[in-house]
Amino acid sequence: MHRILSVTAHDVRFPTSRSLAGSDAMHTTPDYSAAYVVLKTTLESITSDMRGFWRAITGEQQLRWIGPEKGAIHLASAALINAVWDLYAKVEGKPLWKLLADMTPEQLVSCIDFRYLSDALTPEEALDILERKAPTRAAREAEMLRTGYPAYTTSAGWLGYSDEKLRTLCRARIVREEIGPDRHLMMDANQVWEVGDAIANVRQLAEFEPYWIEEPTSPDDVLGHATIARAIAPIKVATGEHCQNRVIFKQLFQAEAIGFCQLDACRLGGLNEVLAVLLLAAKFGVPVCPHAGGVGLCEYVQHVSLFDYIAVSGSLENRVLEYVEHLHEHFLDPVVIRDGCYVAPQRPGWSITMHPESVREFEFPAGPAWKSLDR
Numbered sequence: 451m452h453r454i455l456s457v458t459a460h461d462v463r464f465p466t467s468r469s470l471a472g473s474d475a476m477h478t479t480p481d482y483s484a485a486y487v488v489l490k491t492t493l494e495s496i497t498s499d500m501r502g503f504w505r506a507i508t509g510e511q512q513l514r515w516i517g518p519e520k521g522a523i524h525l526a527s528a529a530l531i532n533a534v535w536d537l538y539a540k541v542e543g544k545p546l547w548k549l550l551a552d553m554t555p556e557q558l559v560s561c562i563d564f565r566y567l568s569d570a571l572t573p574e575e576a577l578d579i580l581e582r583k584a585p586t587r588a589a590r591e592a593e594m595l596r597t598g599y600p601a602y603t604t605s606a607g608w609l610g611y612s613d614e615k616l617r618t619l620c621r622a623r624i625v626r627e628e629i630g631p632d633r634h635l636m637m638d639a640n641q642v643w644e645v646g647d648a649i650a651n652v653r654q655l656a657e658f659e660p661y662w663i664e665e666p667t668s669p670d671d672v673l674g675h676a677t678i679a680r681a682i683a684p685i686k687v688a689t690g691e692h693c694q695n696r697v698i699f700k701q702l703f704q705a706e707a708i709g710f711c712q713l714d715a716c717r718l719g720g721l722n723e724v725l726a727v728l729l730l731a732a733k734f735g736v737p738v739c740p741h742a743g744g745v746g747l748c749e750y751v752q753h754v755s756l757f758d759y760i761a762v763s764g765s766l767e768n769r770v771l772e773y774v775e776h777l778h779e780h781f782l783d784p785v786v787i788r789d790g791c792y793v794a795p796q797r798p799g800w801s802i803t804m805h806p807e808s809v810r811e812f813e814f815p816a817g818p819a820w821k822s823l824d825r
């Protein structure tokens with residue numbers, strides 16, 4: 451029996467729309483937000499059966515029909531599941547990436563629900579991927595402790611504007627001139643284009659040599675992504691921050707629709723499903739560059755990428771981890787960037803505990819930060 455004794459949830463929002471930090475073509479005035487969950491549990495009843503726990507949460511009889519495994523109910527599942535992993539790592543006295551890196555291939559596979567995956571990835575194949583990398587984990591862990599995980603930033607140019615072509619072309623030219631010919635330039639369409647527009651626009655932008663084009667169209671349009679990917683090659687398609695579950699990722703991989711997998715640790719059903727997607731990506735040979743930048747997302751995914759390198763992919767080729775310089779001051783164990791890399795966190799847990807004062811200040815709508823603002 452999986453026991454959660456109590457749960458409290460806080461609706462924490464930051465008035466980022468005032469500065470337009472985080473604005474993009476689809477979200478012109480976003481307030482960055484998080485459902486902040488604190489739970490009490492008999493942890494052992496859950497950690498002894500992580501796969502069963504995940505199935506119990508995502509398959510809950512009265513709630514499953516709101517999804518299943520998508521949208522707000524899946525975000526809520528992720529909040530609970532990730533809170534359990536944070537607590538687990540704290541109790542074990544390890545940062546989450548290290549807790550995972552110390553688990554055996556069998557233990558890791560036992561956390562994953564393979565339902566709907568078996569045509570693309572079986573438990574045996576997942577075990578094989580993990581076992582192949584197990585003997586060399588220690589060397590990669592030492593390397594990560596030495597160098598950290600390579601980062602890139604998206605906050606260079608928030609584009610809270612329309613997709614007006616001239617402006618986009620003009621921006622691309624300015625950025626390319628500034629960074630020179632040798633650095634990678636990534637572009638993010640934030641879902642705003644039709645499939646045909648995406649192909650035409652990326653062909654126009656090709657002269658600026660984008661490394662990838664991110665979210666060129668609807669995040670649900672698997673075949674649309676595949677059409678775009680074929681038409682704009684060798685420029686690659688990146689997507690995943692709105693990819694709702696492992697099944698859509700499976701289809702994106704099967705259809706050869708993406709060149710980069712940008713999974714989101716809070717949109718997928720928590721860490722258990724993240725593990726499934728890391729292994730799917732490894733099977734299909736697609737690099738994982740997780741989505742970050744929201745409230746605590748950088749804190750979350752640094753652990754995911756460290757683990758991916760140490761135990762799953764074993765490669766840094768074509769892999770970078772998103773970084774945005776905001777809202778870290780609200781966390782007890784904020785990310786540290788050194789020489790363009792995420793420094794491997796050392797404190798026990800998943801680095802996502804917030805300062806109680808920040809939760810109080812920014813709780814919506816009663817927190818002082820919101821009371822003092824005209825809305």
Ligand SMILES: [Mg+2]
Nearest residue numbers: 638664665691
């Ligand atoms: Mg994006």
